[in-house]
Amino acid sequence: MRAPSIKTLLSVAVAGALSAAALSGCSSAGAESSGWAKSPETLVFAAVPDKAGSDANWKPLQEYLAKTTGYEVEYYPTSDYTALIAALTAGKADIGTMGGLQYVMATAKGAEIEPVAASLTSPDAEDAGYFSEAIVPADSTITSLSEARGKSVCFIDPNSTSGFLFGLKALSAAGLDVTSTGVDASGRPKFDDFTPIFAGSHDKSAQAVASKQCDLGFAEDTVAAEAVEKGQVKVINREYVPGGPFTVSSALPAEAKTKVTDALRGASVENIKKSGVPLTDGFTSSYFGVLAVDPSYFAPISDLCQNIAAANCAS
Numbered sequence: 001m002r003a004p005s006i007k008t009l010l011s012v013a014v015a016g017a018l019s020a021a022a023l024s025g026c027s028s029a030g031a032e033s034s035g036w037a038k039s040p041e042t043l044v045f046a047a048v049p050d051k052a053g054s055d056a057n058w059k060p061l062q063e064y065l066a067k068t069t070g071y072e073v074e075y076y077p078t079s080d081y082t083a084l085i086a087a088l089t090a091g092k093a094d095i096g097t098m099g100g101l102q103y104v105m106a107t108a109k110g111a112e113i114e115p116v117a118a119s120l121t122s123p124d125a126e127d128a129g130y131f132s133e134a135i136v137p138a139d140s141t142i143t144s145l146s147e148a149r150g151k152s153v154c155f156i157d158p159n160s161t162s163g164f165l166f167g168l169k170a171l172s173a174a175g176l177d178v179t180s181t182g183v184d185a186s187g188r189p190k191f192d193d194f195t196p197i198f199a200g201s202h203d204k205s206a207q208a209v210a211s212k213q214c215d216l217g218f219a220e221d222t223v224a225a226e227a228v229e230k231g232q233v234k235v236i237n238r239e240y241v242p243g244g245p246f247t248v249s250s251a252l253p254a255e256a257k258t259k260v261t262d263a264l265r266g267a268s269v270e271n272i273k274k275s276g277v278p279l280t281d282g283f284t285s286s287y288f289g290v291l292a293v294d295p296s297y298f299a300p301i302s303d304l305c306q307n308i309a310a311a312n313c314a315s
Contacts, residue, residue: 035251037094038074043260046076046093048084057282058097064272065095068263071256081159088113094252095260099161099244100301101313106247108305108314115245116261117290118297121222123269128243128291131221132162134170135209135233142216145174145237152195154205154217158188158312163202165304165311166239167218172308174237180310189310209233222286242297246290265292 037044045062058075066073076093078084081102088096088111096113098106103115118128136142142151148171156163168178171194180189188198197214199205202223209217210232219227220241227233246264248257268289273279305313 035253042072043094044076045095046087047097060277060283063277067275069259094249096247100242100298101161101165104301112250113247117246117264118243118293120288123288131238132166133224133235134237136216149193151215154197154199154208154214162220162241170239
């Protein structure tokens with residue numbers, strides 16, 4: 001998925017804009033029979049923009065994949081996490097990039113995808129993980145998450161890895177009850193111990209906390225760091241999160257799947273530069289290469305899904 005954090009983060013439109021059923025109904029017989037999402041030798045790359053206008057940040061990687069595999073690569077933007085999961089489940093994408101929770105949720109829904117690489121978070125990182133950070137306004141008297149009881153808490157989206165699932169983990173560890181007591185009019189979970197506010201993206205969560213629309217909130221570390229630098233918020237807790245994966249469709253023909261997997265695992269910034277693909281500021285400021293992974297890397301997220309029912313990972 002620190003786009004931007006080019007990762008994860010993080011959605012900008014209305015949830016549910018696309019449904020799995022609608023996407024499934026749009027599949028062409030030719031694509032289904034060939035194993036390609038759209039047509040033979042055309043790769044469909046699906047992602048969720050972290051911020052409005054961030055789609056172009058993926059262009060260098062798309063061009064690198066096209067050069068390396070010899071296939072055409074088309075970008076498939078989705079409005080939010082729900083739409084991305086629906087697209088993957090319906091077989092509308094050959095490659096996906098997302099947070100770890102979206103991967104777990106998509107596979108729970110039957111998406112035939114395999115995680116092959118995870119995004120590194122800095123130029124010198126040896127691990128693809130990052131942190132979900134709990135933030136409060138810079139002048140807040142709140143110093144620990146145990147003080148969140150009775151407060152308003154900004155999350156990103158019910159399908160967000162660092163902006164919801166790991167936020168609930170942190171609140172639970174601080175002694176708050178994270179058992180959902182029902183859903184609101186939009187179908188989002190409610191809680192007795194705190195009032196959830198879903199900001200929609202990591203930068204919007206940080207902004208809402210800075211402007212005191214929320215007493216505290218959660219955002220991925222790169223976004224939180226920007227707000228800390230500006231003197232808007234301070235960090236009171238952090239939780240390690242496995243990095244977001246790049247996935248490959250299991251339905252692709254074996255040769256194509258091998259080519260795509262090798263290309264993604266070899267997509268270092270150095271290799272992309274050597275290929276002659278022009279790099280953009282948006283890309284180089286948020287993309288630092290990848291680490292090869294397999295499904296076992298996401299076991300901590302699967303475990304949380306089993307233990308925190310409000311995450312509703314299989315829905």
